[in-house]
Amino acid sequence: MASRRSNQRGSASPKREPASSSSRERRPEASPIYATKNDLPESTRREVIELLNARLADCIDLESQAKQAHWNVKGPSFIALHELFDDIHEAVDGYADLIAERLVQLGGIAEGTVGVVAQRTTLVDYPLVLSKGSEHVAALSDALAEFGRVVRLGIEEMNDLKDADSADVLTEISRGIDKWLWFVEAHQQGA
């Protein structure tokens, strides 16, 4: 989507579609589903797999954004932010693994290639020219907050689909994202 990739930052709240409908529209192609003795109904598994693949794309995008911040941050808080952003990258990499492996357990195919992620992510693209710590704090906290929002929405979706385990996976991730958002935002809140 052109608007999403144009590095527009600063609008109060970027337009976001509900995860369920947007992920369906952006789905490059329907993937097969594997047979499993898991007793969740196939119709449920199909919906959960699709929703989790949508969040997987966002999660992998967020992971790369944290690394982008880690590499490029400069200024007096360099070492603290450089290390914090790498910690976030590592944690978010773990969240991607949780999402991907949950949907594979349900018979799905984890769709986590760079090409699919670029097409499907709902996050605003990370600006390339940021350098100051405050700029990276603003940009990465935006991304964390947005991912946190869609993951929280995902918990509700999983509850509606009666998949308590996927809801639990997303709850764990949501809890972690809220913590990282705190760690990043704390750099702004003392001023």
Ligand SMILES: [Fe+2]
């Ligand atoms: Fe590094």
